[in-house]
Amino acid sequence: MNTNFSYLKFLFSLTCLLFLILFIEKVAAQVEVSLLYQNSFEKKLPSTSIPKQIKSLSELNQLTTNLLQNLHNEGYWSAKILPSKVDSLKKSNSKNKIELIIDLGKRAFWKTLSTKSLPSLIQKNVISDFERKDFLKQISKNNESVPVKTQDIEKLQQAILKYAENNGYPMARTNLDSAEIIETDKRIYFSANLTYQSGAFIQFDSLLIDGDAKIKKDFLMNYLHIQQGKIYQENSVKNAIRLLKTMPYLKVDGKPKVEFRYDRAYLRLPLKRVRSSQFDGVIGFLPKSQTANGTGGNSQNPSGSNLLLTGQVKLHLVNPFGAGKTIAFEWQRIRPESQTLFANYQHPNFLKTNLEIGGTFNFIKEDSTFSIVERRANIAYPSAKFGKIVFFTSLLTTTRTGIIRNADTANVPTADSRFFHYGISHSYTTLDDVYFPRKGFQITTEISTGNKTFTDSLSRSRISDTQTESNFSSPQLKFNTDLSLFFKVNKLSSIRLRGQVQFIESKNLFLNELLRVGGLQNLRGFDPNSFFVSRYGLLGAEWRFYFEERSYLMAFAEQAAVWAHTRRNEPYLDLPTSAGAGISFATKTGVFYFVYAMGNSKTQPISVINSKIHFGLISQF
Structure with missing residues (x-):
């Protein structure tokens, strides 16, 4: 008898649905929809949002399906659609109205949900949490006013399966067993046992x-x-x-x-x-006489040669032996009295642990004025969930090697100092491609602190007339963060937004201790390292149009704020702006790039003469 009654209810609901479908097919105009609940035994009606109008048959099908499904999931198991009232309006109005009448019927509530058959570890690590804050808390108190919601059951089952698959049982299953339904005049009460089958231990x-x-x-x-x-x-x-x-x-x-x-x-x-190792190099020679004429230095050459080696070499070996190691070497000598040397080594999975160790050496010689040497050792832990965390210690020494002859920096003296510091850095990325990203973000943050000491008498005399050791040693703080956001506009283009902040804080700062910005990595409309600053902020936007998978056109704009220092440690503000365009395309040997940019600042007016061109071929193997 119950089976026949259920079958008749199904036919009745189907007939009502067909009626609505036929009505919509005949009416081409928009139809206003309203909702009415009937035969509800609960004081509070379900809150359901529906569109005010429907335009097609597919929208009606989707609306009625979702509506009944949501009600069933909320415990209204016998909810059904009744015949609707249709109001034909005047011909001057092209709209018609349809009213969906829902017979809610009795709502199902929990009587009991037994979890005693579950393993003790699941009881302890999963069920106990649900009993403290979720629907099991009310059921355990014999509260018979907890509605049977599908999402509650699914949430509990998913938590159990997630615990199982992370503890060696990826084949585990859960089911509701021994179900019992008790129907009263106004409600349905439901009882069941939650069972668990672990499957094989993997x-x-x-x-x-x-x-x-x-x-x-x-x-x-x-x-x-x-x-x-x-x-x-x-x-x-x-x-x-x-x-x-x-x-x-x-x-x-x-x-x-x-x-x-x-x-x-x-x-x-x-x-x-992926060809990720890089090599780029050019070697040349300059007559030794240009060194003397250009800087006023001693032109004598101990080896008797009249030529000076110049050029630049960049060698990055990434995963050279199939074990993830990184070996980097960079050397540059464009001007006779200036050169840079950089070396880096990173060793992942040190002694088959999850730790990565490494070391860095960095040497900078600026004309005949000063030199900087930094030695750094680090230990890192790469994590998929939290990114890469690095702890490091570094010793940075600055040495005054001559007299400043640059007019832009003549008011800022150099000094001999030793800065021993330690710090932490963190990097995290969600980029879809390491080299040619189109969506995602990447952030790197580094902070370090330590004690700086001035080591020569001239530097100390510039700081204080009181010759006490405490005046020549002070704490120093360095901070750097760099954020890049990539948004995929369509299949061929993306937008990159960038924000960068750097600063260095100390009681006394000299020229050779300041940060250096400008060039291809930031502020592309200026010469490399053209700004000596203690604080620096950058906002940039770049549009990329990909005409091949690894080749694109670009247009960019950058706005920065920089704080430089005078000899008396008095900062001055500059707001350099940079804009330009360029191209980057992949070849068989590597990636060729060409960037044309113009910049404007207090020391560099915008003009074609002052424009900068960056180009090169990065050979990859």
Whole structure:
């Protein structure tokens, strides 16, 4: 009898729905929709939002389907649509009205939900949380006014399955068993047992690498935290995929898959090799006489040669041995008395741990005025969830080597100092591509502090007439953050927004201790390192149009605020602006770039003569 009655109710609801469909087909104009509930046994009616008008048959189908589904999920199991009232309006008005009448019927409430059959660990780590704050809390108090909501049951089951799949049981299942329905005059009461089947206990075995990536499997397993014999964790798989996207020498060329064989799990990775190592270099010679004429220095050459070696060399070896190591070397000598030298080494998975160690050496010689040497050691922990966290210590020494002859910096003396500092840096990225991103963001922040000491008598005399050691030693703080946001406009273009802030704080600051900005990395309309500042802020926007996968046109604008210092430590404000356009396109040997930019500041008026051109070919292998 109950089966026949349910069948008749189904036919009745279907007839009403067909009536509405036929009506909409005949009426081409928009139809105003209203909603009316009937036969509700609860004081509070369900809150449901519906569109005021519908324009097509598909919208009506979607509306009625969603409406009944939402009511069923809220515990109105017998809710159905009744025949609707249609008001035909005057011919002058092209609209018609339709009223959806919903017979709510009785609502289902929880009587009991037993979780006693679940394992003790799930009881402790999952069920206890739900009993403290979710619907189980009210059920455990024998409160019979908790409606049976589908989302509550699904949320509980998903929490159990998530716990299981992160503790070696990815095949676990949950079900409602021993269901019992008690119907009263106004309500339906529902009781059930929540059951659990764990499935096989799974452990990781190894990685299966497809593609041409040159990478050692042992290194990659340690870096991705996928060790043989480790308990299977679904979060470990997701974190491994996130970490892969941060590795510049690998590209995930497809969708990674987990394969289960008996009680073992294998992570299959389709990896493609990315040419990420770089080499760029040019070597030349200048007559030794130009050195003397240009700077007034001693032109004598101990080796007897009349030529001076100049040029620049950039060598970056990324993953040279298939174990993720990075070796970098850069040397530049454009002007006879100026040169820079940079060396860096990073070693991931040190001693098969999750830690990365490294060291950096940086040397800068500015004309015949001063030199800077920085030695830095770091230890890092890369994390898929929190990004890369680096702890470092550094010793920076500045040395005065001559008299300043640059008019822009003549009022700021140099000094001999030693700055020993330690700090922390953090980087996090969600970019879809390391080299040619179109969406996502990347942020890097670094802060360090330490004690700076002036080491020579001339520097000390400029600071204080009181010859006490406390006057020549003071704390110093450095901060730097760089944020880039990429927005994909369409398939061919994207927008990059950039914000950067740097500052250095100390009681006494000299020229060779200040920050240096300008050039291709920031403020492209100015010469490299043309600003000596203690504080610096930049906002920039760049539009990119991709005419190939790795080639694009660009147009950009940058606005900065810089604070430089005089000899008396008095800051002055400048607001340099930079704008321009360029192109970057990939070739068989590397990436060629050409950028034309113009800048305007207090020391550089905007003009074609002062415009800057940056170009080069970065050879990749």
